Amino acid sequence: MSLATPTTPRLSGPTQGNDAATALAITGLRKTYGERTVLDGVNLEVKAGELIALLGANGSGKSTVLKCVVGLADIDGGAVEVAGHRVDGHAGRKHHDAAMVFQQIHLVKRSTVLENVCSGALGRLPYSRSWSRSAFPKELREEAMACLDRVGLADRAHDRAGSLSGGQQQRVAIARALCQRAPVLLADEPVSALDPAAAEQVMELLRSLADDDHMAVAAVLHQPDLARRWADRAVGLIRGQLSFSCPPTELTEQMLGELYAPDRG
Amino acid sequence: MSLNLLPTPGPAAAPPSSARRLAVPPRRRGVGGTVTALVVIALLVAAHAWGWKTTEFSLPQLAAGWQGMVGFLSDAFPMDLDWESVVLPGLQACGVTLAIGLMGTTLSIPSSLLLAVLGSRATSRNPIVYQVARAIMSFFRAVPDIVFALIFVTAVGLGPFAGVLALILHNTGVMAKLWSEAMEEMDQGPVQALRVAGASSAQITTHVVIPSVIPQFTGLLLYRFDVNVRSSLVLGLVGAGGIGFLINQSISLFKFDQMMTYILMVLVLVIVVDVLSGMIRKRLNA
Known part of the structure; x- marks a missing residue:
């Protein structure tokens, strides 16, 4: 290993x-x-x-x-x-x-991995671009894909978050934190x-x-x-x-x- | 212990179970518990004694009046199964009843969702908005649908439309409460995680809360559909159309054999809706 x-x-x-x-x-x-x-x-x-x-x-x-x-x-x-x-x-x-990840991971288990990662950016999106997942800008989806790639899970983008293993979920949570663009x-x-x-x-x-x-x-x-x-x-x-x-x-x-x-x- | 794993040869096998035992220590029971139990029992007995008197509960009276019931039932059987005058109108009326329940349930989704979001601690952070939403829910829940139906009959006349309107209002109160509680029971972790990311309450509602509770929402919606179909029967009694209306009519015309046919249809309708919604809910929970 x-x-x-x-x-x-x-x-x-x-x-x-x-x-x-x-x-x-x-x-x-x-x-x-x-x-x-x-x-x-x-x-x-x-x-x-x-x-x-x-x-x-x-x-x-x-x-x-x-x-x-x-x-x-x-x-x-x-x-x-x-x-x-x-x-x-x-x-x-x-x-x-400052972004944060938790012991209990706290992803939305029923949403997809990519949707979870995108939600890290909610703080900088106006409601007109975030009232629904379909309103997310294309650039955000692509940025989220890059974050997922950073944690090595780009191939799981459309899987339900709940279907991943604990370790993978924690890496998705880290990708979500990256999508927040926080330096800490x-x-x-x-x-x-x-x-x-x-x-x-x-x-x-x-x-x-x-x-x-x-x-x-x-x-x-x-x-x-x-x-x-x-x-x-x-x-x-x-x-x-x-x-x-x-x-x-x-x-x-x-x-x-x-x-x-x-x-x- | 590990000795038991070895097969013991010879005629005298090891004694079957020599597991270690330990006496159970006596549980201490306070006098307070016993007194409380006695008081509760006394209160319950008193409440039921009062209820017995208030409702004039009397088995002898029931026994003395048995001829009345026999007369009624002998009028009801054999059932009137005439296709043209009874069965076909009955089936059509069942369709109306089902439609009232369906429309009343579906059309109350938007108002229920709005009230549920505003009146749930999980999504509503403003205490005034929360209390107002809870008050509106309580009001719609407290007023029985039959009262709403009587009010709407004065506006739109007798018929199924009044029933649908009544169900929308009453169901909004009930479903909003059930939904808001489903949201309050959900895991607050993901909510916290997105608060940290700077998401607003509205964003958290759309991206965390609603997606998480969709299975519970759907289950409760089906349960309410089931209940609303049964309510729409009762609404028929006050003129909102459907099979309830036919039952009421046959009773007032003393046509108990027709009434019996309609009741049988109701039975089938209720069972079918109940079984179907139960099956779908089971699927959802799996």
């Missing part, structure tokens, strides 16, 4: 992207749900062409960071900048510079529901989006091993606070033990 063969560990990490532009900048991000503080002053920068892995135990706030960036959650303090634009602190009012891609546990081979394929794709398309990719991962092999940087969150941010080669068992220590709090 050649796909599963990891590329050589990334040597560079922080040094590589010194001259690259910062695509995502999070400073002092705070988020509370009622009495509970979920994020307590998180600082994080992701440069164009960089793939970072967000690690942390369940409830550490790593998914919440992503939700704050895309506007699925309100920001209670601090600032988030995506591609130089300040993100408004209120859920509902958003920009489309957030992935919330993109491979947790996939088998190892499919997970490798998706990670390889995310890696290549950073390397070849110069996207800034931030992925929440549950397997430190994947972070070691694919990410430029590993970021650890403990109870809403940054615990480490280092090249994944420097991850020690002690750091991970602390990260996943049971019965905290």
Whole structure:
């Protein structure tokens, strides 16, 4: 299985992207749900062409960071900048510079693969060109085909999304995110529901989006091993606070033990 | 355990089942649960006692009046199966009934869809619009179709058209509610995914919600068609035409043998519609 063969560990990490532009900048991000503080002053920068892995135990706030960036959650303090634009602190009012893929994939299963990918562009289409699928402009369909080709699924364009395997569906979801033309891609546990081979394929794709398309990719991962092999940087969150941010080669068992220590709090 | 896999030779085979057992710990039941159960039972008994009195439920009265029923039934049999005067008009009237149900169901699709989209939490983000849509649905649902039929008869006269109009209004209320709930029950994940991509509520409705719930919508539509054909029978009783109208007529003329023929036709019609819509719905769910 050649796909599963990891590329050589990334040597560079922080040094590589010194001259690259910062695509995502999070400073002092705070988020509370009622009495509970979920994020307590998180600082994080992701440069164009960089793939970072967000690690942390369940409830550490790593998914919440992503939700704050895309506007699925309100920001209670601090600032988030995506591609130089300040993100408004209120859920509902958003920009489309950050795309997101989910663990549960969230495609419209009964629609075709191509229709799903086209829908990534809805944010920039007026209702007159999007009131129905038949109103989509030809250029959009062709752009969507190119996105599908990018993830290696151009031959499945007219299949129902629900008929694809989990790994293929996740790649369609990534194609949908590409069709959004966002410079930042957030992935919330993109491979947790996939088998190892499919997970490798998706990670390889995310890696290549950073390397070849110069996207800034931030992925929440549950397997430190994947972070070691694919990410430029590993970021650890403990109870809403940054615990480490280092090249994944420097991850020690002690750091991970602390990260996943049971019965905290 | 793995020992059992080996065939045991010799006459004395291993004891059949020596599976490990563990006593079931007693389940703790609070006094509160028992008290609640007793109160609920008492309330139910009281409600039915009241219902018994209110409806003057009396089996002796039924037994005493049996001759009335026998007289009625002896008038009803043998059924009047005269082709020219009974069966043919009956079949035509069944067609009218079916047509009322069909038109009433199909023509209520646009209004139902509009109300469902405006009155579903999945698609309607404005609380005022949502509440107004829910109120309109409740109103159309609360007013029985027979009342709508009586109103429309005053406008367009006796006949099937009044029945169709009545069904459209009542069915709009019911189907909009069923559809809006189907949309609320759908998986919100894809909706969230497209919100992130910057899609508007209207775009999400057309590209996520409606495509996802098409099977549920079709199933509910067929179910409503089934119900509406049966309702259009009752509408016939108030003058909206169809087989219900013929039944009403034969009763008022004391022609119970004709009435029996019509009732048999109704039975067949209802069963056919029920079986057909059931078959299609099964296909859809498969």
